[in-house]
Amino acid sequence: QVQLVESGGGLVQPGGSLRLSCAASGRTFSSYAMGWFRQAPGKDREFVAVISRSGGRTAYADSVKGRFTISRDNAKNTLYLQMNSLKPEDTAVYYCAADESVGGRNSKDYEYWGQGTQVTVSS
Numbered sequence: 001q002v003q004l005v006e007s008g009g010g011l012v013q014p015g016g017s018l019r020l021s022c023a024a025s026g027r028t029f030s031s032y033a034m035g036w037f038r039q040a041p042g043k044d045r046e047f048v049a050v051i052s053r054s055g056g057r058t059a060y061a062d063s064v065k066g067r068f069t070i071s072r073d074n075a076k077n078t079l080y081l082q083m084n085s086l087k088p089e090d091t092a093v094y095y096c097a098a099d100e101s102v103g104g105r106n107s108k109d110y111e112y113w114g115q116g117t118q119v120t121v122s123s
Helices: none
Strands: 001-005 008-010 018-026 033-039 046-051 059-060 068-073 079-085 093-100 117-121
Touching: 008 018, 008 059, 018 033, 018 093, 018 117, 033 079, 046 079, 059 068, 059 079, 079 093
Parallel strands: 008 117
Antiparallel strands: 001 018, 018 079, 033 046, 033 093, 046 059, 068 079, 093 117
């Protein structure tokens, strides 16, 4: 098993930046593909980004492509999400998730989840 703890959320103005972190403990971090998802009030949880076990492959939702960057440091057991040019529609609770297989865009593929961190984009 792996335990996940997100941090780095907060209130930011439109056009600003934030970097989210997800600290992993337990089983070897590099054994998991990792994803970021988000959920806004009254909406379903949606895919944001995914990264392979080695970090060599990434994929993004169209809504964040070119603005967000997913990365990982397997030596530090940490996943990151750099968010630039933030928009009010990016406001949501952001979750990191771990998949023992190859990851993907479907939240049902992921076995382990963090508790989430709130990101609010507002002036």
